[in-house]
Amino acid sequence: MILSNDSSKPIYVQIAEWLENEIIAERFTANEKVYSQYQLAELFNINPATAAKGLTILVEEMTLYKKRGLGMFVAPEAKMMILEKRRNETLTKMVTDIVLEAKRLSVTKAELIQLIHKCEEEIQ
Amino acid sequence: MNVIDCQKVNKGYRRTNALEDITFQLTDQKITGLIGRNGAGKTTLLKILAGLTKHKSGEVNVFGKNPYNNLLVSANSILVDDQMTFPDSLTLEEILRSAPAFYKKWDTQLAVRLFQYFKLDSKQQHSKLSKGSRATFNMIFGLSTHCELTMFDEPTNGMDEAVRTDFYRALLKDYIAHPRSILISSHHLSEIEHLLEDILLIHKGKVVLHADLDEVKEYAVAIQGPVADVEKWTxxxxxxxxKRVDEQKQYAVFKKNSKLERARLEGANIQMLTASEVCMYMTSESKGGIDDVFK
Amino acid sequence: MMFLSNISLTSVVLSQVKFKLSAYSGLIYSLIILQVLGILFATGWSSSGTSINNISINLNISSIDSGFIFVSLLAISVGNLITTRAYRYDDFSFVATRLSSNIANCIVLLIFSCYAGVTTYFTVYLMRIFLTFNSTNEFVEGPTILDDPMNSLLTILAMIIFLWMFSSLGYIAGTLFQNHKLLFFGALVIIIMLLLTGTWIRISEIIFVENSSLLILVAKTFGIAILIFATSTAISNRLGVRV
Structure with a gap:
């Protein structure tokens, strides 16, 4: 993955999200050690302090836990927690954006719901 | 611990003020970007910190000492810029071989490896190098000193794209292996943004902003919408x-605040800015910009 | 955690001296050229002829004085040269303070003076070889260092210290000039005025002529050189680098 400077998201948020994606994809499983801030810094070519901030977010959200002197590990419930969070936060935010854009384009609520149904069918 | 502590530092050249009441502290082992437009005073500040020139008033402390004519500061700091010179009678190889006598933490292995990687000619004289190769050599020299305070003034001037990328990567890897305080000046923030922890933004000899990279990024936002609405929101x-985008729309950059969420719900088009854009807007001369010239 | 390298003034000065000796080694070539020139100018410096009983004797006295004058001029110009920007800036690419640079320069000039003094003294032997091969000379004679070793050594020492003093003159002139061109010309005007009023001649008589022994002269010259270097160091303290 290449991080984007232009993205609306700060780099440390992008790092946290990348780690979450890795956990969802089960490339890091429960109780497995994740990359250290230095490994992340090298991997993404970023300042180690920025990488550390990304890790800190996940520790605060209890997705990761610290073992003193050993590093950061994936919490047993991590995957579920991330999925839950994404449903709540990310999806809500995206839907808000859709609703706002629909309003700007004078798309009615019924039309919007219809569009969602259509998209869903196409994907399936 | 503070590596650098500047209190109301002033420096003038003849009638112009190069630095005006510069006050900031730098804690150790961070990579800090010294950002500012051409002529903002970056070079003057770095030269004072390296003890090469004397400030007029105020207090400058590097490792707790005034850097001017201080041996401890000289032994533990280096300023790499395009004005660095070495005797013509020595080859590049001889220059690198004389360094360990001065710099106790000199990393010979790193110097030799980088030297070979960038394919410099060991028998060449420093003054005969092309601008790009000289910048590369100076960078190798600066990195290899492993000085506790390593300063680079526009280090990539003259380097081609590939070397720049390699240089920044080398800097980061060496920093991870040997954490130390690094101060890089540049007027291209976007080029070094990913490396930085801190940004020290100066404009016309004054400190405009000294903050964490992410704080800088979130310092301001851009908003776009109908003229009346933008005026209301800002x-x-x-x-x-x-600036006026077209007949109906207005584009404005302003400090982030709590009203933003409401503006978003009211249909404002909010754009996050890059740190580089924030710095650019904070140091622009006029609110309108280049477009005003063509009115 | 920060680990600062502690480095003493002595060790920085030593490193700088070592560095400068290798960096400025090219100056030795100029010295050799001037010494050869000195020999060429010296031959047949003064001659006198007499004739006794049909035997004509032509006496040629050659000395290394002209060689020494050339080398002294070189000392002045080298002293001046190393105060120029390029040389000063080179120091600051490595660990240096203005004090350490000045002390190192002073020592390097002393080492060069030693080298120049000794070699110039021995050009007299080279000159004899040169004169022997010059067919017009039947006999080449002169004192050797073994005739009066103490005095010869003292002569060499005197040459060294004088060369060092000359280099200090070039050094202070250069330092003044680097500091401010006006300062340099101001000093020049004062010196010319001293010369015109004769004060200078009186001063130099006291210092250089009225001495009971060569050793005292050497000691005085040494003191003057030290004084000049110290003054230069004080003047150069406000000189910026890479400005």
Whole structure:
């Protein structure tokens, strides 16, 4: 993955999200050690302090836990927690954006719901 | 611990003020970007910190000492810039071989490896190098000193794209292996943004902003919408930049605030800015920009 | 955690001296050229002829004085040269303070003076070889260092210290000039005025002529050189680098 400077998201948020994606994809499983801030810094070519901030977010959200002197590990419930969070936060935010854009384009609520149904069918 | 502590530092050249009441502290082992437009005073500040020139008033402390004529500061700091010179009678190889006598933490292995990687000619003289190769050599020299305070003044001037990328990567890897305080000046923030922890933004000899990279990024936002709405949303705010997009629409950059969420719900088109854009708007001369010239 | 390298003034000065000796080694070539020139100018410096009983004797006295004058001029110009920007800036690419640079320069000039003094003294032997091969000379004679070793050594020492003093003159002139061109010309005007009023001649008589022994002269010259270097160091303290 290449991080984007232009993205609306700060780099440390992008790092946290990348780690979450890795956990969802089960490339890091429960109780497995994740990359250290230095490994992340090298991997993404970023300042180690920025990488550390990304890790800190996940520790605060209890997705990761610290073992003193050993590093950061994936919490047993991590995957579920991330999925839950994404449903709540990310999806809500995206839907808000859709609703706002629909309003700007004078798309009615019924039309919007219809569009969602259509998209869903196409994907399936 | 503070590596650098500047209190109300002033420096003038003849009638112009190069630095005016510069006050900031730098804690150790961070990579800090010294950002500012051409002529903002970056080079002057770095030269004072390296003890090469003397400030006029105020207090400058590097490792707790005034850097001017201080041996401890000289032994533990280096300023790499394009004015660095070495005797013509020595080859590049001889220059690198004389360094360990001066710099106790000199990393010979790193110097030799980088030297070979960048394919420099060991028998060449420093003054005969092309601008790009000289910048590369100076960078190798600066990195290899492993000085506790390593300063680079526009280090990539003259380097081609590939070397720049390699240089920044080398800097980061060496920093991870040997954490130390690094201060890089540049007027291309976007080029070094990913490396930085801190940004020290100076403009016209004054410190405008000294903050964490992410704080800088979130310091201001851009908003776009109908003229009347934009005026309403930015009323009473510190507008850094504003321009008319077309007949109906207005674009404005202003300090982030709590009203933003409401503006978003009211249909404002909010754009996050890059740190580089924030710095650019904070140091622009006029609120309108280049477009005003063509009015 | 920060680990600062502690480095003493002595060790920085030593490193700088070592560095400068290798960096400025090219100056030795100029010295050799001037010494050869000195020999060429010296031959047949003064001659006198007499004739006794049909035997004509032509006496040629050659000395290394001209060689020494050339080398002294070189000392002045080298002293001046190393105060120029390029040389000063080179120091600051490595660990240096203005004090350490000045002390190192002073020592390097002393080492060069030693080298120049000794070699110039011995050009007299080279000159004899040169004169022997010059067919017009039947006999080449002169004192050797073994005739009066103490005095010869003292002569060499005197040459060294004088060369060092000359280099200090070039050094202070250069330092003044680097500091401010006006300062340099101001000093020049004062010196010319001293010369015109004769004060200078009186001063130099006291210092250089009225001495009971060569050793005292050497000691005085040494003191003057030290004084000049110290003054230069004080003057150069406000000189910026890479400005």
């Amino acid at each position: 009323a009473g705010e510190e507008v850094l930049h504003s």
